[in-house]
Amino acid sequence: MTMNAGPPLLEIDRLSIDAVSAGRQVRLVDEVSLNLQAGQVLGLVGESGCGKSLLSYSILRLLEPGLRIAGGNIRLEGKSLTDLSERKIRAIRGNEISMIFQEPLTALNPVFTVGDQVAEVFRTHRGMSKAEARRKAVDALAEVGVPSPEIRVTQYPADLSGGMRQRVMIAMALACRPKVLIADEPTTALDATIQAQILELMRGLQRNFGTAIIFISHDLGVVAEVADRVAVLYCGRVVEEAPVAELFQNPRHPYTRGLMRAVPQPDAEVMPAILHEIKGNVPRPGHLPGGCRFHPRCPIARDICTTSDPQRIKVGADHHVACWEATDAH
Amino acid sequence: MLSHILKRLGHTVLVIIGISIISFVFLQLSGDPVGLMLPQDATSQQIEELRHKLGLDDPVIFQYLRFAGNALQGDLGRSLFSNEPVAGLILERLPATVELAFFSMAFALVIALPIGIVSALKRGTIIDTASMILALFGLSMPHFWLGIMMIMLFSVQLGWLPTSGRGSFLHIIMPAAAMGISMVALFARLTRSTMLEVLGQDYVRTARAKGLPGYLVIGKHALKNAMIPVITMIGMEFGLLLGGAVIIETVFAWPGVGRLIVQAIMDRDYPVVQGAVMLLAMVFVMVNLLVDLAYGWLDPNVSLQGESK
Numbered sequence: 243m244t245m246n247a248g249p250p251l252l253e254i255d256r257l258s259i260d261a262v263s264a265g266r267q268v269r270l271v272d273e274v275s276l277n278l279q280a281g282q283v284l285g286l287v288g289e290s291g292c293g294k295s296l297l298s299y300s301i302l303r304l305l306e307p308g309l310r311i312a313g314g315n316i317r318l319e320g321k322s323l324t325d326l327s328e329r330k331i332r333a334i335r336g337n338e339i340s341m342i343f344q345e346p347l348t349a350l351n352p353v354f355t356v357g358d359q360v361a362e363v364f365r366t367h368r369g370m371s372k373a374e375a376r377r378k379a380v381d382a383l384a385e386v387g388v389p390s391p392e393i394r395v396t397q398y399p400a401d402l403s404g405g406m407r408q409r410v411m412i413a414m415a416l417a418c419r420p421k422v423l424i425a426d427e428p429t430t431a432l433d434a435t436i437q438a439q440i441l442e443l444m445r446g447l448q449r450n451f452g453t454a455i456i457f458i459s460h461d462l463g464v465v466a467e468v469a470d471r472v473a474v475l476y477c478g479r480v481v482e483e484a485p486v487a488e489l490f491q492n493p494r495h496p497y498t499r500g501l502m503r504a505v506p507q508p509d510a511e512v513m514p515a516i517l518h519e520i521k522g523n524v525p526r527p528g529h530l531p532g533g534c535r536f537h538p539r540c541p542i543a544r545d546i547c548t549t550s551d552p553q554r555i556k557v558g559a560d561h562h563v564a565c566w567e568a569t570d571a572h
Numbered sequence: 573m574l575s576h577i578l579k580r581l582g583h584t585v586l587v588i589i590g591i592s593i594i595s596f597v598f599l600q601l602s603g604d605p606v607g608l609m610l611p612q613d614a615t616s617q618q619i620e621e622l623r624h625k626l627g628l629d630d631p632v633i634f635q636y637l638r639f640a641g642n643a644l645q646g647d648l649g650r651s652l653f654s655n656e657p658v659a660g661l662i663l664e665r666l667p668a669t670v671e672l673a674f675f676s677m678a679f680a681l682v683i684a685l686p687i688g689i690v691s692a693l694k695r696g697t698i699i700d701t702a703s704m705i706l707a708l709f710g711l712s713m714p715h716f717w718l719g720i721m722m723i724m725l726f727s728v729q730l731g732w733l734p735t736s737g738r739g740s741f742l743h744i745i746m747p748a749a750a751m752g753i754s755m756v757a758l759f760a761r762l763t764r765s766t767m768l769e770v771l772g773q774d775y776v777r778t779a780r781a782k783g784l785p786g787y788l789v790i791g792k793h794a795l796k797n798a799m800i801p802v803i804t805m806i807g808m809e810f811g812l813l814l815g816g817a818v819i820i821e822t823v824f825a826w827p828g829v830g831r832l833i834v835q836a837i838m839d840r841d842y843p844v845v846q847g848a849v850m851l852l853a854m855v856f857v858m859v860n861l862l863v864d865l866a867y868g869w870l871d872p873n874v875s876l877q878g879e880s881k
Contacts, residue, residue, distance in 0.1 A: 304780055335783035348774035353796050353871055363782050398872045414782065 257314035285469030346407035357395025649843035679752030688763025711757035807863030
């Protein structure tokens with residue numbers, strides 16, 4: 243995968259998201275900038291509460307009431323999404339950009355057949371007739387490896403296994419051949435073998451259709467398997483961003499290193515007696531520490547880290563990090 | 573689906589048998605009608621004769637079996653006072669009661685569902701608060717008072733609607749509204765709360781993420797799920813409407829079963845009471861059977877479980 247090939251397909255430009263309640267504003271995502279090239283897979287990694295899901299929902303303007311985009315911009319092929327009318331953003335949802343979610347059971351509506359839910363996408367975005375959309379739904383399920391799709395379309399989500407449900411979600415998301423697929427922890431709720439199958443499926447579809455993917459996960463191991471580039475989020479900020487191989491060989495941010503140590507290493511020569519964890523908890527939004535946000539949990543924190551926020555700097559070809567340790571080394 | 577229906581029908585038959593036993597036993601416990609039927613100075617011999625004639629001296633189990641056997645042939649006995657067949661007395665009035673219950677429910681739902689849905693969508697706004705207060709207002713007014721006020725306004729002052737009786741569609745508007753209005757609050761609140769719950773579900777987010785227009789997200793994906801508890805409540809409230817229409821029937825001189833039952837209870841005319849209780853219970857059970865079937869249609873997982881067992 244070549245990097246920096248032309249203008250980005252999807253550009254997140256200094257995006258901030260606030261929670262507003264009872265007149266109080268709390269910043270949850272703070273001036274995050276990310277680029278997604280066509281056909282690329284961008285991994286978004288961080289602990290829960292780091293803002294990675296909010297970031298992904300804000301792209302399609304699916305933030306819940308009480309959350310709002312407070313600044314910055316999101317552009318698809320140079321066209322801003324943040325100020326589109328409701329009707330125009332609707333034409334993009336599920337059509338040019340689509341999403342799949344963590345929990346395929348709850349993400350599918352229990353009272354409609356699987357076929358109906360897939361066919362809806364064709365009816366909405368392609369204006370197809372009911373019968374036509376139904377035929378296309380069968381094809382779409384076949385594409386994602388659902389066996390006997392002509393029977394499956396008449397079944398309800400409860401009749402399907404977890405893996406099959408996630409395949410249905412993927413079929414639905416890819417029905418209109420979107421340019422971007424946002425996958426929010428798509429394999430977290432699945433057991434390990436199914437997880438591997440779904441990842442394999444996503445990789446295959448991504449190669450065939452050339453869909454760019456934003457792959458969100460708390461699991462660096464999973465991200466390593468699918469992503470071309472990885473951005474690590476901590477407390478609403480990107481702390482490190484690099485091509486996947488570079489990040490794993492040369493992690494520069496102590497948080498990234500912490501996440502890596504927290505992943506079990508099946509091929510390590512000696513299994514560590516205990517799995518490392520990052521000490522402390524993610525600070526609550528609105529109660530962020532001064533200076534570098536990671537300093538209370540950081541093993542190499544110094545005086546400057548408690549008072550001053552490190553700037554994002556370039557530490558290698560296409561490798562950026564925001565940490566005083568890296569700043570001093572350059 | 574067919575086996576689901578058959579199974580529910582089987583349940584229904586059992587419930588009706590149970591109701592017949594319970595209503596029979598309770599009426600037996602409530603006292604002897606013979607004392608009321610005969611003059612006060614009747615001799616004990618006269619009392620015994622009448623008891624024998626009515627079959628009241630047989631063991632209770634025989635009395636029940638005789639009642640049940642006759643009931644199966646459509647004979648619910650005769651009124652102890654007018655000597656008319658009970659089945660005829662009730663069936664003459666039952667359609668009026670069912671009609672009133674049906675229109676009251678329709679009135680309540682036509683108002684309550686939109687209020688509930690809009691309140692949920694506009695949660696926390698002035699629209700939400702105002703409609704909930706309005707709905708509560710309807711619940712707080714006793715329906716006999718509301719009925720009288722309506723008669724004074726729409727019949728006496730404006731002359732738009734007939735004051736009482738049953739006949740044209742105009743006759744049913746006021747009694748149905750007076751009964752229905754107290755259920756508006758109930759259904760509006762229920763719709764609002766289930767709708768709010770459903771709107772927070774992942775599948776609603778999925779529907780939006782697919783690019784569906786708002787009317788499909790709300791009117792299809794959210795509403796069908798939110799209707800499941802509402803349908804259940806409709807079935808239960810329908811029973812109250814059937815049995816509890818006495819006051820409204822009195823206010824509007826509506827020729828329903830409610831007034832017949834009250835009169836029969838006063839007279840200890842137990843064949844009439846028993847027959848009316850049985851028939852109302854049967855209507856109630858049939859309505860709940862329909863509700864059950866509607867439930868199976870709304871929520872496919874319900875009927876599937878029923879079939880696999």
